[in-house]
Amino acid sequence: MSLADSDRELVVEELEREPTPAEAALFENLWSEHCAYRSSRPLLSAFESEGEQVVVGPGDDAAVVALPGDDDGETYITMGIESHNHPSYVDPFDGAATGVGGIVRDTLSMGAYPIALADSLYFGAFDREHSRYLLEGVVEGISHYGNCIGVPTVAGSVDFHSDYEGNPLVNVACIGLTDEERLVTAEAQEPGNKLVLVGNATGRDGLGGASFASEDLAEDAETEDRPAVQVGDPYAEKLLIEANEVLIEEGLIESARDLGAAGLGGASSELVAKGGLGAHIELERVHQREPNMSALEILLAESQERMCYEVEPEHVDRVEEIAERFDLGCSVIGEVTDGNYVCTFDGSEAQSASDDPDGEQSEPRKRETVVDVDAHFLGEGAPMNDLAHEEPSEPETDLPEVDLEAAFDVVVSSPNTASKRWVYRQYDHEVGVRTSVGPGDDAAIVAIREAETGLALSAGAAPNWTDAAPYEGARAIALENATNVAAKGATPLAAVDCLNGGNPEKPDVYGGFRGIVDGLADMCETLSAPVVGGNVSLYNDSATGPIPPTPTLALVGTKDGYDAPPLSVESEGELLLVGDRGLEADGTRLGGSEYLAQFGGSDAFPSLPETPSEIVETLAAVANDEATLAVHDVSHGGLAVSLAEMVSEDAGLEVSIPADSEPAAALFHEQPGRALVQTDSPAAVREAFDGVAPVVALGEATDRGTLELSVGDRTLERSAGAIRSLRDTLEAELE
Structure with a gap:
C-alpha cells in the first residue's frame, strides 16, 4: 500500500x-475510490433521494424507508446493496460469501433484522471454462453463507457477457425490518x-x-x-x-x-x-x-x-x-x-x-x-476527480437475416434468457416463512405481517442494454424493475443501486458511466422511486478490457396482502400484450437485444414509453384485478422468451402476431414497460390502459401444453417439454 x-x-x-x-x-x-467515491460522487447528486417515505437516506450503512398503510405504528424496512467484485475474481467462494456477510452487517448496524437477500451476478461468456468456474464458486459462496445465517435469497439476476471475462461482478442487496423505536x-x-x-x-x-x-x-x-x-x-x-x-x-x-x-x-x-x-x-x-x-x-x-x-x-x-x-x-x-x-x-x-x-x-x-x-478530514478530505469523458456513439442499423424458428430456439436457450433454476435452487428462499413469491418469477414477494403489506423485490441490470446505449439502457433497467414489481400487483416505493464501471480515467469508459448514472436517476425520478442508497464500484478493468457499464438496481414496491397473479397461464382465458409499440408495420429497434448478441449486427436501442409511470401504476392495478389470471413482464429475449416462459405442461398458448409486423422485431425487440396479461375480461384491461398504452390481443390459452405461434405466414410450435429442454441450458451444462 x-x-x-x-x-x-x-x-x-x-x-x-x-x-x-x-x-x-x-x-x-x-481516500481510495472504493471508500471516497472520488470519481463518482460529483455525479451522484443527479439522484432524487428524498420522499415522505424516506427516514434515512444515502450516507449511512443502509437506508431506512417507512412502509405505507401501517396504522399501528411505524414499520420500517432497511435497504442496502454492496459489490464484492474483485474479491470474487480472486477467490469466488470467499469473495461472494463475505459480500453477503458485509451487507447483512450493514443491515444490523441500523437496528434491523435481515429478512431477504437479492444477488445480481455477471460473468464472462458462458462457454468459457473460467466463467463457469467463477459462476459455480460464487453461487456456492452465496448459498453457503446465506443458508447458514438463515436469511432467504429471494430474487436476483444472472447475466453473461464476454467483457466480464477478466472481471466478474457480484452485487448483493439486503432488506431488513425495524421500527421507529429500534432504529440506530x-x-x-x-x-x-x-x-x-x-x-x-x-x-x-x-x-x-x-x-x-x-x-x-x-x-x-x-x-x-x-x-x-x-x-x-x-x-x-x-x-x-x-x-x-x-x-x-x-x-x-x-x-x-x-x-x-x-x-x-x-x-x-x-x-x-x-x-x-x-x-x-x-x-x-x-x-x-x-x-x-x-x-x-x-x-x-x-x-x-x-x-x-x-x-x-x-x-x-x-x-x-x-x-x-x-x-x-x-x-x-x-x-x-x-x-x-x-x-x-x-x-x-x-x-x-x-x-x-x-x-x-x-x-x-x-x-x-x-x-x-481530524476524523472529518480523514473521511471527507479526499479531493474529487475531474475526469474527461466521451459521449457514447449510437450504433448503426445492420440487422442479420435469420430463420425465424432457428432464432427462436437460439434466443430461448441462450444462457442469458434461459432458466436460472440451477442457481436459485441452491438457495434457501423460504427460511423465515415470509416468502410468498420466490425466485424465478418477475419479482419476489415478502410478507411484512407487521404492516399487513406485501413487499415486492426486483433486482438486476442488463449489460447488453447499457453496452449498446448507457443512458437509455439505464433508463430501461429502472423501468424493467418497476414493471417486474407491477406485474405482481405492487407499486414502486424506493430503490438502491450498485453502479459498476471500468477504469474512469479512460474518457470513453467514464462517458458510459456518466450515462448510466443520469439514465437511472432520470427514470427513477419519473417513477417516483427515490434512490435512497447504493454503492459505486469502479476500476472493474482487467487485461481483457473494461466491463460494460452496469447499473444494478434493487427496487421494492408495496401492495395490500401477499398474493399475486402467477407467471404461468391457466388453460382458459385471453392473452393480451400491453405497452408494446413494436407491433406496428415499421417494427422497432433491436439494439441491446439477445437476438443481436447471438447473431451479430447492430441497431439503435428501442424507444421507451412516453408515460412509464402511468403504465406501471395501471399494470399493478390490473394485476390485482380478480379477472386477471396471469401476468408476465416482457423484456430480456423479447416477446418470444416471455411467451415460452408462460407455457407449462398443463396449459399452453395459441398466439398470432399481427401480419403487418416485421417478424424479428416483433418477437425479439426488448423495449421495457411491456407485459403479457391473461384475463377473463379483456374489455376491462383495454379500459384501464385507454390513453396510457396500446393493448393488442395475441390469442388465448389452451389445455394442450404447447406454444403455437403464428407470425405472418409462418407457424412455429413447441411443446412445454421442448421449451423446458431449451431453457435448461445452465442445468444441462453444469450438472
Whole structure:
C-alpha cells in the first residue's frame, strides 16, 4: 500500500508533519475510490433521494424507508446493496460469501433484522471454462453463507457477457425490518461513551481490501491479491445477528457501524466523524487471533463478522454479558471524544504521530500514538476527480437475416434468457416463512405481517442494454424493475443501486458511466422511486478490457396482502400484450437485444414509453384485478422468451402476431414497460390502459401444453417439454 504523492502533500499540509505509516495506510484506504467515491460522487447528486417515505437516506450503512398503510405504528424496512467484485475474481467462494456477510452487517448496524437477500451476478461468456468456474464458486459462496445465517435469497439476476471475462461482478442487496423505536444510525452521539468491538477476533485477512478494490485487476490477481480477500464464518455471523437483536431490544446501543472496507480504522473513524466527534482507541485491546500483529494490521485488517458499537459506560457490562452468551469476542477498545481521532498502541514499533516534525525521534516509550488526525478530514478530505469523458456513439442499423424458428430456439436457450433454476435452487428462499413469491418469477414477494403489506423485490441490470446505449439502457433497467414489481400487483416505493464501471480515467469508459448514472436517476425520478442508497464500484478493468457499464438496481414496491397473479397461464382465458409499440408495420429497434448478441449486427436501442409511470401504476392495478389470471413482464429475449416462459405442461398458448409486423422485431425487440396479461375480461384491461398504452390481443390459452405461434405466414410450435429442454441450458451444462 502506498499513498499517492498528491494525496500525501494534502495530508502533510493538514497535519503539518509527515504521516505515520499507520496514518498513511489509513488515508490510502479511506481516500481510495472504493471508500471516497472520488470519481463518482460529483455525479451522484443527479439522484432524487428524498420522499415522505424516506427516514434515512444515502450516507449511512443502509437506508431506512417507512412502509405505507401501517396504522399501528411505524414499520420500517432497511435497504442496502454492496459489490464484492474483485474479491470474487480472486477467490469466488470467499469473495461472494463475505459480500453477503458485509451487507447483512450493514443491515444490523441500523437496528434491523435481515429478512431477504437479492444477488445480481455477471460473468464472462458462458462457454468459457473460467466463467463457469467463477459462476459455480460464487453461487456456492452465496448459498453457503446465506443458508447458514438463515436469511432467504429471494430474487436476483444472472447475466453473461464476454467483457466480464477478466472481471466478474457480484452485487448483493439486503432488506431488513425495524421500527421507529429500534432504529440506530452510524452517527456517534456523545463524548465519554465507550467504543466496543463485538464479534470474531481480528486476523491478518483482507489487509488493504479497500485499495485493492480501487485498482484494475492484474493478470496475476488470482495469486498475488489473495491476502486482500476476507474469509467468512457464517456461523459466527448468525450468532452476531442474534446478539445484535438482543442489544437492540434492550436499548444498549447508541450508534453502530459494521467493520467492512478499511476494517476497524474505517468503521470507527467514520462513526465518530458523522457525529462531528473524535475517538481515543487503544489498539492492543482489540481481541486478536494471530500473534504479534502490528498497529497497522489491527487497524486495517478486514476480518469478518465484527461490529463497532457506541455504548454508554453504564451499559458496557451488559453488552459484554450478551457477547459472552452468544460466544462472541468483546473488547472495550476506547471511547468517543470531542477531539481528534487518535489510536495508540502498546509496544508498537511504528512511527509515533508525536515525533518531532524535523525528523528527530522522541525518547522510546511503551505506548505510542500511531494515529492522530481530524476524523472529518480523514473521511471527507479526499479531493474529487475531474475526469474527461466521451459521449457514447449510437450504433448503426445492420440487422442479420435469420430463420425465424432457428432464432427462436437460439434466443430461448441462450444462457442469458434461459432458466436460472440451477442457481436459485441452491438457495434457501423460504427460511423465515415470509416468502410468498420466490425466485424465478418477475419479482419476489415478502410478507411484512407487521404492516399487513406485501413487499415486492426486483433486482438486476442488463449489460447488453447499457453496452449498446448507457443512458437509455439505464433508463430501461429502472423501468424493467418497476414493471417486474407491477406485474405482481405492487407499486414502486424506493430503490438502491450498485453502479459498476471500468477504469474512469479512460474518457470513453467514464462517458458510459456518466450515462448510466443520469439514465437511472432520470427514470427513477419519473417513477417516483427515490434512490435512497447504493454503492459505486469502479476500476472493474482487467487485461481483457473494461466491463460494460452496469447499473444494478434493487427496487421494492408495496401492495395490500401477499398474493399475486402467477407467471404461468391457466388453460382458459385471453392473452393480451400491453405497452408494446413494436407491433406496428415499421417494427422497432433491436439494439441491446439477445437476438443481436447471438447473431451479430447492430441497431439503435428501442424507444421507451412516453408515460412509464402511468403504465406501471395501471399494470399493478390490473394485476390485482380478480379477472386477471396471469401476468408476465416482457423484456430480456423479447416477446418470444416471455411467451415460452408462460407455457407449462398443463396449459399452453395459441398466439398470432399481427401480419403487418416485421417478424424479428416483433418477437425479439426488448423495449421495457411491456407485459403479457391473461384475463377473463379483456374489455376491462383495454379500459384501464385507454390513453396510457396500446393493448393488442395475441390469442388465448389452451389445455394442450404447447406454444403455437403464428407470425405472418409462418407457424412455429413447441411443446412445454421442448421449451423446458431449451431453457435448461445452465442445468444441462453444469450438472
